[in-house]
Amino acid sequence: MGWYYGWSSKKELIQELVKTYTTSIGESSLTLRHCYRGNTYRGVLWSVKFITHANKSSKIIICCDLLHRKYNDGWGFKPMDETMGPCYYSCPMSYLNMVPIPDSIYAINWRSKVIEYHKNLKERITRERKMCGQIKNT
Numbered sequence: 001m002g003w004y005y006g007w008s009s010k011k012e013l014i015q016e017l018v019k020t021y022t023t024s025i026g027e028s029s030l031t032l033r034h035c036y037r038g039n040t041y042r043g044v045l046w047s048v049k050f051i052t053h054a055n056k057s058s059k060i061i062i063c064c065d066l067l068h069r070k071y072n073d074g075w076g077f078k079p080m081d082e083t084m085g086p087c088y089y090s091c092p093m094s095y096l097n098m099v100p101i102p103d104s105i106y107a108i109n110w111r112s113k114v115i116e117y118h119k120n121l122k123e124r125i126t127r128e129r130k131m132c133g134q135i136k137n138t
Contacts (some may be wrong), residue, residue, distance in 0.1 A: 002078065003068070003076045003077065003078045004076050004077055004078075004079075005070060005073035005074055005075070005076030006073065006074055006075075006076065007074050007075040007076070008074050008075070009074075009075060010036075010067065010069070010075055012075070013067060013075040013076070013077060014034075014036060014045055014067075017034075017045055017047070017065055017077065018031040018034045018045075018047060019031070023054075025054045026052075026054045026056075027051075027052065027053055027054050028051070028052045029049050029050070029051050029052075030049065030050045031047050031048070031049050032047075032048045032049065032050055032060070032098065033047065033048045033094075033095065033098070034046060034047035034048070035047075035092060036067070037090040038067065040069075041068070041069045042066075042067060042068045042069065043066075043067050044064055044065070044066055044067065044088050044090060045063075045064075045065040045067055045077070046062070046063070046064060046090070046091045046092060046095060047062070047063045047065070048060060048061070048062055048063075048095050048098050048099060049061055049063055060098065060099045060100065061081050061082065061083075061099065061102075062081060062082045062091060062095050062096075062099050063079065063080070063081050064080045064081060064082065064084075064086040064088055064091065065077045065078065065079050065080065066078040066080065066088070082099075082102065082104075082106075082107040082110050082111070083102050083104040083106055083107045084106060085104075085106030085107065085109060085110045086110060089110075089113050089114045089116075089117035090117065091114050093114070093115070093118055096111055096114060096115075
């Protein structure tokens, strides 16, 4: 899948990506939770979505939409989900707890990297606080 551009602001694009919708054939998407991790020009929109298909089957997924601002094209996104094994790991840990593990080796590997990312982040923050004297060595 490629990139889709044409939104005038990041806020407008995020509102579009997280809105609830139902198609004419009965498919629907409901965003249960979302957050943006990034800066002024690019980042990742993490979301947990409840998807219902036309045949009434449903699933909960973790979406990883890459967001980017192009000078002449405005804001755009590249849609992905955890079964695609994205190379981004800042997904909130609470999202992993909300969604059953999909039957996908890519999702399983991705989840382990998310857990490792957060473990390393916590260790780095603790180390930096110790260096700044905010935490006493024990």
